[in-house]
Amino acid sequence: MPKVIEVDGLVKEYGAVTAVDRIRFSVDEGQVFAFLGPNGAGKTTTVEVLEGLREATKGTVSVLGLDPWTDGRELHRQIGVIPQDFRFFEKITPREAIEYYAALFDRKADAMGLLRQVGLDDKANARFDTLSGGQKQKLGLSLALVNDPKIYFLDEPTTGLDPQARRSIWEVIKTLKAAHRTVFLTTHYLEEAELLADQVAIIHHGRIIAEGTPASIIREHGRPQRLVVEGSPGLPELLRTSLKLPVRVDAGRAVVEIRERKDIVQAMVAIEQSGLPWSGFATESDTLEDVFVSLVGRMDDGVLKSEGSA
Amino acid sequence: MRPRRILADFAVFSKGYVRNPIALFFSLVFPIILIAMFGFIFQSGTTKVNLYVENLDHNSNASRTFLTILNHTGAVNVNLVAPSDANASGGFGQYLSNNGYTVGLVIPAGFGAAYLAGNATSPILYTDPQDLTSGGVAEGACTGVANAMNLAASHGKQVVTISNANVGSQVLKYIDYLVPGLVGFTILTSPMFAMVDISSSYRKDHIFRQLSLTPLTKGEWLTAKIIWYIALTFLTTAIMLSIGTFAFGAHVTVGLGLLPFLILGPFFFVSLGMLAGSIAKTPESAAVIGNVVTFPMMFLSGTFFPVSGFNPQLQAVAHALPLYYVIDGMNQTMLFQHYGTTLWIDFAVVFVGSIVVFIAAILAFRWRDE
Ligand SMILES: Nc1ncnc2c1ncn2[C@@H]1O[C@H](COP(=O)(O)OP(=O)(O)OP(=O)(O)O)[C@@H](O)[C@H]1O
Ligand SMILES: [Mg+2]
Numbered sequence: 001m002p003k004v005i006e007v008d009g010l011v012k013e014y015g016a017v018t019a020v021d022r023i024r025f026s027v028d029e030g031q032v033f034a035f036l037g038p039n040g041a042g043k044t045t046t047v048e049v050l051e052g053l054r055e056a057t058k059g060t061v062s063v064l065g066l067d068p069w070t071d072g073r074e075l076h077r078q079i080g081v082i083p084q085d086f087r088f089f090e091k092i093t094p095r096e097a098i099e100y101y102a103a104l105f106d107r108k109a110d111a112m113g114l115l116r117q118v119g120l121d122d123k124a125n126a127r128f129d130t131l132s133g134g135q136k137q138k139l140g141l142s143l144a145l146v147n148d149p150k151i152y153f154l155d156e157p158t159t160g161l162d163p164q165a166r167r168s169i170w171e172v173i174k175t176l177k178a179a180h181r182t183v184f185l186t187t188h189y190l191e192e193a194e195l196l197a198d199q200v201a202i203i204h205h206g207r208i209i210a211e212g213t214p215a216s217i218i219r220e221h222g223r224p225q226r227l228v229v230e231g232s233p234g235l236p237e238l239l240r241t242s243l244k245l246p247v248r249v250d251a252g253r254a255v256v257e258i259r260e261r262k263d264i265v266q267a268m269v270a271i272e273q274s275g276l277p278w279s280g281f282a283t284e285s286d287t288l289e290d291v292f293v294s295l296v297g298r299m300d301d302g303v304l305k306s307e308g309s310a
Numbered sequence: 311m312r313p314r315r316i317l318a319d320f321a322v323f324s325k326g327y328v329r330n331p332i333a334l335f336f337s338l339v340f341p342i343i344l345i346a347m348f349g350f351i352f353q354s355g356t357t358k359v360n361l362y363v364e365n366l367d368h369n370s371n372a373s374r375t376f377l378t379i380l381n382h383t384g385a386v387n388v389n390l391v392a393p394s395d396a397n398a399s400g401g402f403g404q405y406l407s408n409n410g411y412t413v414g415l416v417i418p419a420g421f422g423a424a425y426l427a428g429n430a431t432s433p434i435l436y437t438d439p440q441d442l443t444s445g446g447v448a449e450g451a452c453t454g455v456a457n458a459m460n461l462a463a464s465h466g467k468q469v470v471t472i473s474n475a476n477v478g479s480q481v482l483k484y485i486d487y488l489v490p491g492l493v494g495f496t497i498l499t500s501p502m503f504a505m506v507d508i509s510s511s512y513r514k515d516h517i518f519r520q521l522s523l524t525p526l527t528k529g530e531w532l533t534a535k536i537i538w539y540i541a542l543t544f545l546t547t548a549i550m551l552s553i554g555t556f557a558f559g560a561h562v563t564v565g566l567g568l569l570p571f572l573i574l575g576p577f578f579f580v581s582l583g584m585l586a587g588s589i590a591k592t593p594e595s596a597a598v599i600g601n602v603v604t605f606p607m608m609f610l611s612g613t614f615f616p617v618s619g620f621n622p623q624l625q626a627v628a629h630a631l632p633l634y635y636v637i638d639g640m641n642q643t644m645l646f647q648h649y650g651t652t653l654w655i656d657f658a659v660v661f662v663g664s665i666v667v668f669i670a671a672i673l674a675f676r677w678r679d680e
Contacts, residue, residue, distance in 0.1 A: 053519055053678045076523050087515045091329035092322055103318030104524040127329070 001028035004151055004182050005050060009059035012045050012206075019045040021206035022059070027199065032173065032183040034197035036190065038296055042206040043186040044084050047155050050184065051081055064150060077105070080144030084155040084186075086136055090129040094120055094139045097128070098146060105147040114142045117175075119168040134161040141169065151182045158192060170196060190289035200288070204296055214288050221295055222286030227256040227264050231278030235271065242270040258283075311533065315526050319534035327538065333504070341496045341546045342553060348488055348614065349558040359444040361386040361451075362414040364393055364402050370422020376433075376455060376470070377417075385451040385483065386413075403436055412438035413448040425459070425470060435472050437619075443484050446619045450483075487616045489554040489562050490640035493547050495613040497575035498604065498633050500546075501539045502583040506600035508535075509587025509675065522677030529672055532584060536668075539576035547572060567643030567653065574660045575636045581667040582632075588675035612637040635659040 005027035012020040020042040027033040035043050048054040049061055052068030052075055061068055066075045088097055095111045102109035115121040118138040123131060131139065141157055154173075158166045166189075173196055176183055187193055193200055194214045202210040202217070210217050228250075229235055236254040240247045243266060246257045256267055264283065271278055327333055361380070367373045381388045391405065391414075399405035406414045414436040424431035435452055437445030449472065456470040512518045521531065554560035586603050590596035610624065611617070611633035617625055628634045639656030642648045 051523065053522070072522070073525070077525060079523075081523050083516060083520065085516065086520075087517065088520065089322060089326050089517070091326040096322065096325065100318050100322045101524065104315050104526050106312075106314065106525070 006062045011058035030180045031198040034193035035186045037203035080149035082140040086140030095124040101146040194288045222291045225285040229281045232276040359447045366419040367421040372422035372425040485558045485560040491613045494637035501580040505583025506587040510593035510596045562644040578664040581671040585671040607633040
């Protein structure tokens with residue numbers, strides 16, 4: 001797979017603030033790459049450097065083989081962008097906006113078709129300043145589609161959208177992926193990243209703290225999968241002796257950390273054979289969100305401790 | 311420069327403009343209010359400027375004819391002053407200022423004899439710098455009559471000349487000056503204020519950043535704005551010409567010579583507004599820079615008062631202001647029909663200035679934060 005985005009040693013400073021600190025990653029063609037991180041982590045800064053809107057302080061950045069800062073004009077023909085706070089001419093309607101973009105990119109555009117694709121066709125003739133926040137976001141996405149770009153940079157495209165609208169944006173992203181387009185996505189919705197992304201990077205305080213497929217990140221940074229059994233108070237003790245696995249009690253339930261699938265079967269067999277009553281069981285595993293919260297939380301604790309002791 | 315992109319940007323900008331009632335009000339209704347207001351204020355003053363005349367040649371037919379015609383121009387009201395009264399005050403000039411009169415004329419002794427003999431003779435026009443309007447009107451009237459008499463008696467030979475008179479051959483009224491002056495005023499103000507505002511609000515709303523992600527270039531974008539303001543200028547000029555002519559009886563000539571100024575004027579001030587807004591770091595300083603550039607031009611370029619009536623210091627200031635050349639160029643064609651060197655100088659200054667400022671504006675303004 002050819003790499004369409006390559007970043008190495010990227011540093012971006014705003015005066016004394018280091019927003020992005022020596023990050024390195026790459027994105028393969030046709031991938032959905034999710035860039036995650038808490039507020040102020042450096043996501044937008046990174047995206048804007050990739051789009052050629054900001055100059056890197058240090059490091060090398062290549063998008064479609066171009067230097068975004070110096071070859072911006074060439075790059076902009078091949079990328080589509082939704083900025084984090086998309087704004088447009090106040091008195092212009094979505095339909096006019098798309099026709100405008102089509103003329104600028106020298107394309108033919110089916111304005112209504114694009115608006116239907118993002119679920120904004122009912123507001124095709126409403127002026128921008130009368131659109132809701134989510135509707136403005138949808139217009140941003142439809143404008144990014146006009147020039148049929150190779151890479152999409154979507155900075156929090158679903159923030160502020162209702163669940164229905166969010167799903168319609170997901171559908172658009174899936175369509176893009178099926179058409180072998182590359183999508184660089186930032187989001188605060190971890191389930192969105194888990195659902196859509198091939199690759200994920202988590203950035204915090206300007207540094208990448210985890211990277212990989214959602215599953216590999218969960219495997220690497222998450223807690224082991226757990227079996228939770230509800231029932232007799234004697235269950236934890238029984239499981240501890242019969243399985244040789246760590247068992248805790250949580251709200252009266254027995255929680256077993258399992259290593260392999262057959263641990264579950266063995267546990268249930270042991271319970272059945274003991275004759276102790278049980279009312280239900282479930283398996284629990286970490287989501288990307290659990291991993292994200294614990295990773296970021298752990299780092300913040302570390303930062304606070306080291307600052308406190310200094 | 312791609313015409314399709316310029317056209318698309320023009321279409322979007324003009325739609326946004328006409329859908330904004332406040333912008334539309336200021337660009338169309340404001341010129342109407344302006345010309346109506348000034349027209350009404352100066353209407354009475356222009357038809358009856360009181361001219362105080364000391365006739366030191368009162369026995370000659372020529373001097374009486376001169377004054378009679380002057381009275382009939384409708385521009386001035388001739389009031390005779392007895393030489394003894396003037397002497398009692400210690401001179402004619404002193405007499406005028408003692409009585410609070412602002413325009414006076416002295417017809418020298420021997421005026422009639424000189425006129426008949428075809429020898430040069432110069433009545434002296436006294437004007438008060440505090441009342442340029444009346445001075446301008448009287449000057450125009452006196453020169454016009456003098457020229458008429460020259461034509462009648464000496465086949466156009468310059469016999470009677472008005473000292474310091476420098477106005478065209480026809481009698482100009484204040485409203486005549488006002489039409490090109492106020493056209494110039496709107497050519498200056500409507501693009502300047504709009505572009506200064508756009509340069510900071512587009513930056514704040516990240517519209518420039520958004521546009522930088524498209525193939526639109528800064529030059530195309532600015533060109534679209536220029537085309538819009540040229541169109542607007544044609545519209546407001548037509549409105550002001552109609553009101554000036556039909557409501558206030560202005561006599562102005564509309565010819566091809568006007569076109570370059572109606573095109574280059576907006577070209578210049580759209581670019582200048584963008585330049586002023588771009589060199590500013592904040593919206594507040596953009597507004598300040600815009601005002602500092604705009605205000606002197608609003609009053610000193612011949613907008614409300616003809617520059618020829620200014621004192622020499624103010625005239626020098628006026629000649630340093632770009633708008634002066636736009637208005638002077640329009641005066642040359644609309645008022646005097648002089649297609650001479652002055653007009654070409656006005657044109658050259660505005661033409662070269664526009665190109666320089668356009669390029670400077672494009673270099674100074676940034677799509678993206680750097
Ligand atoms: N123009 C700027 N000038 C100075 N500092 C800035 C500027 N833009 C961003 N920063 C700082 O850089 C850091 C990273 O900001 P950035 O916008 O990249 O974060 P983000 O990850 O996109 O956050 P969010 O999730 O809130 O959008 C923050 O500390 C922010 O305060
Ligand atoms: Mg952001």
